[in-house]
Amino acid sequence: MNWTNTLSLLGAFCLFFSPLMAQKTVQFRISQVYSNVDDMDGWGSGDSDPQWDFEITDAFGTSDDDDREFSGTNCPGWRTINNTFFSETYDCEIPSFTFVWRGFENDGFGSDANTGYRTISIPVASLNLNQTSFTTINTYTATASGDPCGSGSTVTWRITLQYRITGGDLCKDECSDPYVLPTAPEYECNGTQSTMSLNVPIRAREPADASQNSYSTAGISCDIDGSSPEDVWVRTTIPDSSGGVIIQFENNGGCSGFACYTNIAYAWYTSSNGSCSGLQYRGCDAVSCFIGCSDGEIRVDGRANEDVWVRIWEEDDQGFDITINQIQPIAPADRCYTAMPLSTLGCNYQATSDASGPYAEPDISSWTAGAHPGGICQDGDSDPGTNTVWSSNENMVWYTFDHTGGPFNIAVDNMLCTGGAAAAQIAVFSNSGTAASPSCDLASETGYGCSVGVGAVQLNIASLPPGNFVLVVDGNAGAQCDWVFREAINGPLLPIQLKEFDLEYKEASNSAKLNWELEYEEDQEGFLVQRSFDAIDFEDIDFIPAYGTAELDSQYEYIDQDLPQAQVLYYRFRQEMTDGSYRHTNIKSITPVQESGVSMVQELYPNPAQDAINIPFHTVSSDKITIQLYDMNGRLVKDVLQSQQFEAGYHLKQVDINDLPNGVYVLRFSAGQNTVMKRFVVQK
Structure with missing residues (x-):
């Protein structure tokens, strides 16, 4: 499935929704009542009518009431009635309650008795949210002037109030009490990632009023936050060798009315001290559902083994209803603050580039001369014919490393890219931050050197001072790239023989x-x-x-x-x-010619090329061939062939490249549904 941040508009209108999560239902009942009232009207035994009125009101204004009467009964004593008169279901918050009751005798004859209404507050803190069977809160007593059974002039009424709370978890609307998701599998540098299946229903109700809808311990500092939301919190741990997670969910609706529109916003945080008190805002986004409700994803960044808090809310305070069904890792170190220790393997799959803000990829024009001398980097590969310059910063991956001082040598081997050129760009900068929290502003750091090239690209720095440093690797416009750092990272590089x-x-x-x-x-x-x-x-x-x-x-x-x-x-x-x-x-x-009947392009030659490039390819009888040349910025520079049919067999196409300046280019060979990319270098 292709997950996107904008939900599909297909499907039925979101006119109604059926909650999938287990909510909390609070019930109150009167278990017993008592009165010792005797005949009050003077007509003899058996003529009294003792009564009880009672009502529960929650803090949101919802109320239910009832009464009980024993007509024509003198001296009733204790009576068991088990009258459940209040039952209300809550999504995210159980409120406090108010209990009002009175006892009276009023048959319309003679002298009557009335205790008047008594009001009792029931704070939610006094309730056990996991009390699934009825239990007594208290037995309340009130008196009034009248004729009791026996001697005296005071009549007594008593009433016993019980409650129970059933259902599942409430919404986790506090940072300190979030939904905790399991850790996803660690990231692997290939096109397919392991996912972990989940079934975590999350629902937030529409708040009753403005005073009930803000429970956050950290503010939102992006434009998406339009009001104080009814929010929930989720926490997960970033897996090893990963730079974040994708939380995939099913949207079950959550709003009502014609042309229902749900705009689920989220923000994510890391923490400086591992708790809510140290939350550091990292970013936010939104997932929209209009008319048709479908699936979506929440994508958050973080360092490997670091906890990430995610705050989720519906921007228009309509409430929402989602079920988290999968979690999977994303590529490591695609933002500066997710930089990881230098190791042997790297990749930039799904790496993204911020256009602006604290995590924007640096503008190469702002780098210091030591890192970017005159706009040209040292060529680091073994082929003198492929001297290239540092291109724009795209899909940059960040590392940190410690150095004890002296020479520093590193190489990137086996740079393989899909959708771009197999060229590498690497650079080393000082780090005014720490290994755990590196500096992200490269323009204010000292650049110690950079290198650009194809294949095995090496960077030799004669001397680095002791300390922690930032190393960046860029796939040079590659959409998805893998590479391997040379095994002896800090050792002397072997002579290129x-x-x-x-x-x-x-x-x-x-x-x-x-x-x-x-x-x-x-x-x-x-x-x-x-x-x-x-x-x-x-x-x-x-x-x-x-x-x-x-x-x-x-x-x-x-x-x-x-x-x-x-x-x-x-x-x-x-x-x-x-x-x-x-x-x-x-x-x-x-590209071996196989019996599968697939047209394929073989290795281009010469490479590097000066005046012309030869394109050998093998075709089957039914395929139409398209060949195009692109520069490193993705611009089409030559349309060589366009849907031209060839007889089955081997073919050679020679293309004049005298008009192309020096640089790295990509050939795109398309045959039917098959497309192959080949890189070549123009060096004159």
Whole structure:
């Protein structure tokens, strides 16, 4: 299901709703009454009419009353009546109550007796909200002048009041007593996330008046908050390796009337001290339902293992009725305050960019010269033909790390993006905050260096002072990117000895041919050839020993026979040194021609290209081919082919690129329902 922040407008009118949550029902009853009134009219035994009037009114103004009479009865004594006369259901708050009663004898003859109305306050704090069977609150006594049974001139009336409260939990309208959701599964850097199924009904009633509708301990500082809402609170813990959660819910309505409109707003907070007293506002949003009521999601950010409080309300104070049915993680560190410790794996799936505010992605024009010298970053990959500049900041991911002082070296390997270019941008800044609460204003921090490139991108900083630092990684316009930090993050980078690495698909033998060349072989142990179906998880397929000489331009060749079924296969190898250290090469890919009948584009060449780029592709008879070229900002720069049909077989299309400036480009190859993206570099 594709969840969005705006609910579907399909479905029936929200004219009525059926509450799905268990509410609290409060009942009051009179269990016993007593009177010792004797004959008051002088007509003899058996002519008295003792009576009791009683009424309960709640703080919202709801009331019920009843009475009891024993006609023609003298000296009734105690009588059991068990008269349940008040029953009211509450969604979010049980109010206090007022009990009014009197005892009297009034048969219209002779002298009558009347105690007058007695008023008793019943604070809600005096009630047990889990009292599911009737229990006595008190027995109340009142007297009046009259003829009692026996001697005297005072008549006594008594009444015993009982209550019970049944149903489920009330709305959690206090930050200190929220709905607590279980922790979602941790985030995994791939396209599919595990979800946890839930069944948590949440309902907030329309408040009776303005004095009843504000229970918040933290204000809303965004434009969505239009009034003091009837709100509820939810709390959950951000799972490991995650930067927040998506809380998915079913909207059950909650308002009435023609063309019902529900605007469920929410705000979320983290806490500086782990409790409500330290709430720190992070953001807010709204989920709307008009005419048709459907499903929606609440998306909140936070650091791994951190508690997040979510305040939910209906903006127009109409009340709402939802059932939380799923919770799943979102990608880590997509906002500065969710920065996580530097580790070996990173990704920017679902990362978002704020246009403004405290968590807006920084404007590169405001960076200090050390981090962004003249607008051009150091090229960090192994190919001198791919020198590029730092592009706009999109889908940035944040890390923190401690450094003891001295040189700092790091590399991003295996940058793989879907919907963008497989290029990486990394930069290091000072952190005037802490590791737990880093500084988000990079313009006010010191930049120590940045690097841009494709494939394995490295950043070498000659000297960093001791302290905690912020490292940012940007997928360079990639919508969804994965990467791996080089294993020896703070160790010295190995010399780049690889001069050339080529990969070619051999259709006749269904094999892959790998060729590579080294500048020199000093201390080289050999090459572990690795293959992958997704460019993330690689398997070892063979080891090629090094020649073991110091001769220049050592050339190697390896053929991977009988390729498995796959639309794309990825290759790399690990250069292993005699001292046990190693490094990975850039990743290359091929598109084997399979018997599935799918048209596919193969590797572009030459890459980098200067005057022209060659596009080899294989077609089936029924497909129409479209080929387009885009720059790093997503702009169409060349419409090469548009729905052109080819005979089945192998084809080669050469495209003139003399008019394209240096930079990284993306080729979009579409054949029927299949689309493949290929990256190439123009370097003149």
